[in-house]
Structure formats: structure tokens, C-alpha cells
Amino acid sequence: MRALVLLRAFSRAKAHTLLFSSHCARRHCHAPAKRERAKGPRILGPDLPDIWRSPPLDSTHPPPPLIDANQEINPTIIDGNSIAEEIRSRTAEEVHQMKDAVKKIPGLAVILVGQRRDSQTYVRYKIKACHEVGIRSLTAELPEDCTEDEVVDSVSRFNEDPSVHGILVQLPLPQHMNEERILGAISLEKDVDGFHPLNVGNLAMRGREPLFIPCAARACIELLTRTGIELMGKHVAVIGRSKVVGLPTTLLLQRHHATVSSVHAFTKNPQDITRQADIVISAAGVANLVRGSWLKRGAVVIDVGTNPVEDPSSEHGYHLTGDVCFKEAVKVASAITPVPGGVGPVTIAMLLSNTLDSAKQIYGLNC
Ligand SMILES: NC(=O)C1=CN([C@@H]2O[C@H](COP(=O)(O)OP(=O)(O)OC[C@H]3O[C@@H](n4cnc5c(N)ncnc54)[C@H](OP(=O)(O)O)[C@@H]3O)[C@@H](O)[C@H]2O)C=CC1
Numbered sequence: 001m002r003a004l005v006l007l008r009a010f011s012r013a014k015a016h017t018l019l020f021s022s023h024c025a026r027r028h029c030h031a032p033a034k035r036e037r038a039k040g041p042r043i044l045g046p047d048l049p050d051i052w053r054s055p056p057l058d059s060t061h062p063p064p065p066l067i068d069a070n071q072e073i074n075p076t077i078i079d080g081n082s083i084a085e086e087i088r089s090r091t092a093e094e095v096h097q098m099k100d101a102v103k104k105i106p107g108l109a110v111i112l113v114g115q116r117r118d119s120q121t122y123v124r125y126k127i128k129a130c131h132e133v134g135i136r137s138l139t140a141e142l143p144e145d146c147t148e149d150e151v152v153d154s155v156s157r158f159n160e161d162p163s164v165h166g167i168l169v170q171l172p173l174p175q176h177m178n179e180e181r182i183l184g185a186i187s188l189e190k191d192v193d194g195f196h197p198l199n200v201g202n203l204a205m206r207g208r209e210p211l212f213i214p215c216a217a218r219a220c221i222e223l224l225t226r227t228g229i230e231l232m233g234k235h236v237a238v239i240g241r242s243k244v245v246g247l248p249t250t251l252l253l254q255r256h257h258a259t260v261s262s263v264h265a266f267t268k269n270p271q272d273i274t275r276q277a278d279i280v281i282s283a284a285g286v287a288n289l290v291r292g293s294w295l296k297r298g299a300v301v302i303d304v305g306t307n308p309v310e311d312p313s314s315e316h317g318y319h320l321t322g323d324v325c326f327k328e329a330v331k332v333a334s335a336i337t338p339v340p341g342g343v344g345p346v347t348i349a350m351l352l353s354n355t356l357d358s359a360k361q362i363y364g365l366n367c
């Protein structure tokens with residue numbers, strides 16, 4: 001085999017060929033253990049409600065204030081790190097309960113092709129997050145010039161591995177590869193990214209339940225609902241329509257009965273649409289695209305964009321910025337997510353949650 005495939009687990013990451021190990025963090029969790037018997041594999045969708053209810057509000061995330069025309073704005077800066085921590089800690093509890101009940105833990109496999117620095121960083125974050133909640137992580141690293149068949153083989157091995165409940169192929173793939181074929185090789189029951197056409201189709205159709213919802217879309221909804229922001233009947237402008245963020249976010253918002261405008265690269269006068277929106281979610285990948293003048297006074301802003309901007313003064317020669325011009329938006333918005341520290345950490349927490357859900361389905365648990 002031409003490709004050097006490194007299958008490795010989190011803390012044993014050494015440059016050995018075919019090193020295979022696992023690592024699971026031990027958490028001291030005091031939640032009561034549910035001793036449920038596995039009822040055998042279940043491949044039907046989870047019983048998701050048509051609308052995901054807002055979790056009870058706590059004092060950590062007060063809803064944004066109501067804004068009147070002349071009032072000075074003091075926006076809520078939505079803290080993605082603390083919301084992610086809440087989700088991770090709930091996930092860790094459930095992983096612990098699963099271990100008690102069926103002596104198994106969830107496993108997430110990440111496939112990384114090539115040497116992109118940003119992809120390597122995101123994969124590192126995902127592995128670290130798995131470690132924190134007690135999910136086993138496995139990584140297959142393949143070189144940029146490997147063949148498509150080698151990537152598909154790697155997916156197939158993880159499909160067949162019963163200790164793996166979720167498989168993620170880090171995007172983008174090298175240009176010479178057929179993304180559709182590679183993503184299509186992931187078993188539907190392990191598609192924790194939620195990119196399988198059946199998962200996307202079921203998300204789009206009322207009354208149907210996807211097995212998994214893409215993590216960034218779930219993150220946007222979690223950030224809004226946990227901040228006490230109502231979605232039903234609200235006008236939301238979503239900038240971007242990719243399968244990773246824009247499209248699933250639009251679909252998920254519709255399930256919450258929002259009225260959604262989809263803005264993309266061919267939209268004429270996008271600012272005329274965003275200015276009417278109660279909520280603006282931007283996932284274009286264009287730094288500072290959304291100016292203060294694009295927003296209605298009191299709008300809620302969710303900035304998914306994560307764009308590197310050259311910065312000789314910073315340690316790595318660049319810093320990250322969102323799609324939204326934060327210093328302008330903060331003067332107009334009633335609530336806004338920062339970059340970093342907004343959507344990103346919650347997206348990773350949702351990946352853990354999807355992986356846990358997958359393991360729960362496979363072991364027939366509803367803990
Ligand atoms: N924080 C997080 O958790 C995550 C952050 N990201 C970040 O989100 C951003 C988007 O990612 P992704 O969806 O994968 O990117 P893609 O490049 O796949 O999609 C970008 C989308 O934005 C649209 N777009 C591009 N330029 C403009 C513009 N000037 N005006 C309006 N729409 C525009 C494109 O329109 P068209 O379809 O017409 O080409 C496309 O639909 C990136 O910065 C990425 O790093 C991504 C995933 C998770």
C-alpha cells in the first residue's frame with residue numbers, strides 16, 4: 001500500500017506505521033447510572049421532536065434585552081465556550097452512564113487527508129474534545145497524494161469496526177478526489193457529520209427524522225435557544241448555502257418555524273435582505289462581509305465564519321476573524337457571537353453529542 005496510514009489514538013500519537021491504540025478519559029461523574037440492557041442494534045432514527053425545545057434558561061445565559069429606538073445598545077456577547085462546556089459536561093455524564101450500563105464507550109474516527117494546517121488544527125480540537133468527555137478517538141492520516149480508493153478503504157475499515165460509532169472525513173479533500181464518492185462510502189448509521197443525502201433529505205422534509213444533523217447547524221440553534229432567543233415566526237437571513245453550514249442551517253431553522261432567506265454569492269443587494277432580518281447567521285467565509293449597516297437595530301448575529309487574516313504581530317502570523325465586522329455590529333446588535341469563542345467550540349460539542357447519540361442508537365439505549 002502506497003499510503004502511510006497512521007491509525008492512532010489521542011495520547012499515543014507517535015509516528016509509527018500502523019500504530020493503533022485507544023484512549024478514553026476517566027471522568028468522575030456523580031450522575032445516577034442507568035442500568036439499561038441493550039436491546040440490540042436499532043437503525044431507525046431517534047425520536048426527535050419536530051421542534052427542539054429551548055432548554056431551561058439559567059442565569060449564565062440571560063436573553064438579550066429588548067431594544068427601543070433611542071436606547072443605547074449594550075449587546076449580549078454570546079459565550080460559545082461556556083455553552084460548549086455545558087454540552088460537553090452533559091455528554092460526559094451520558095458516556096459515563098453508557099459505560100456503566102453496557103460496558104461500552106462511544107468511538108469517533110476522523111480521517112484526515114493531506115497536510116493543511118487549518119484541518120490539522122481542527123482535527124486536533126476534535127480529538128481533544130473526545131478525550132475530555134471520555135469518547136474514544138481514532139485518526140487515520142493519509143498523505144495528500146494518496147488515491148481515492150485508499151480513502152474509501154479507510155472509511156470501509158471504520159464502517160466495519162464495531163467500536164467506531166461515528167466517522168468524519170475532514171473537508172476539504174484534495175482537489176483530485178471525488179468527495180461525493182468518499183462521503184457516500186460512510187455508513188449511514190455512522191454519518192455523524194450528517195452530510196449523507198438521506199440525512200439531508202430527511203432534515204428537509206417535514207415529519208421525517210434525520211439520524212444526524214450537521215454539527216455547525218445544530219450549534220447555531222443551540223446558541224440561539226440557550227440564549228433565550230425565540231425562532232418561531234422570526235425572519236432569519238442565512239448567508240451561505242454549503243452542505244457543511246448554510247444549507248442545513250436553513251433547513252433546521254425551518255423546522256423551528258422561522259422564515260428563512262437564503263443569501264449566497266449570486267444574491268443581489270444582500271444587505272437589503274439582512275437589514276430586514278431579526279437574526280443574521282453568516283457562513284460565507286469572507287472576512288468582514290457583514291457591516292454594521294447590514295443589520296437592523298436589535299438584530300441577533302451568529303457569526304460562523306472562521307477566516308484567517310494575515311497579522312505579522314501575532315504568534316502564527318495570522319489571526320482569526322469572522323464574516324461579521326464585530327466592532328461595527330456590536331453597536332447595532334442585541335446579541336452577537338464572537339470569533340473565536342462563538343460557534344466553533346459549540347460545533348465541536350455537537351460532534352460529540354452526535355457520536356454519543358449514534359452509540360446510544362447502536363446499543364439501544366435511551367439514557
Ligand atoms: N465555526 C464553525 O463551527 C465552522 C466554521 N466554518 C466557517 O464558515 C465559513 C463557511 O464555510 P463553508 O460553508 O464550509 O464554506 P463554502 O465555501 O463551502 O461556502 C460558502 C458559502 O457562502 C456563499 N458566499 C461566498 N461569498 C459570498 C458573498 N460575498 N456573499 C454572499 N454569500 C457568499 C457561497 O455562495 P455560493 O453557494 O453561491 O457559492 C457559499 O454558499 C468558513 O469561514 C468556514 O471556515 C465552517 C464550518 C464550521
Ligand SMILES: Nc1nc(=O)c2c([nH]1)NC[C@@H]1CN(c3ccc(C(=O)N[C@@H](CCC(=O)O)C(=O)O)cc3)C=[N+]21
Pocket residue numbers: 121122125168169170171172193215216244306320339340341342343344345347348
Ligand atoms: N467533515 C467536516 N466537518 C466539519 O464540521 C468541518 C470540516 N469538515 N471542515 C472544516 C470546517 C470548519 N469547522 C470548524 C470547527 C470548529 C472550529 C472551532 O473550534 N473554532 C474555534 C477555535 C479557532 C482557533 O482558535 O483556531 C473558535 O472559533 O473559537 C472552527 C471551524 C468544521 N468544519
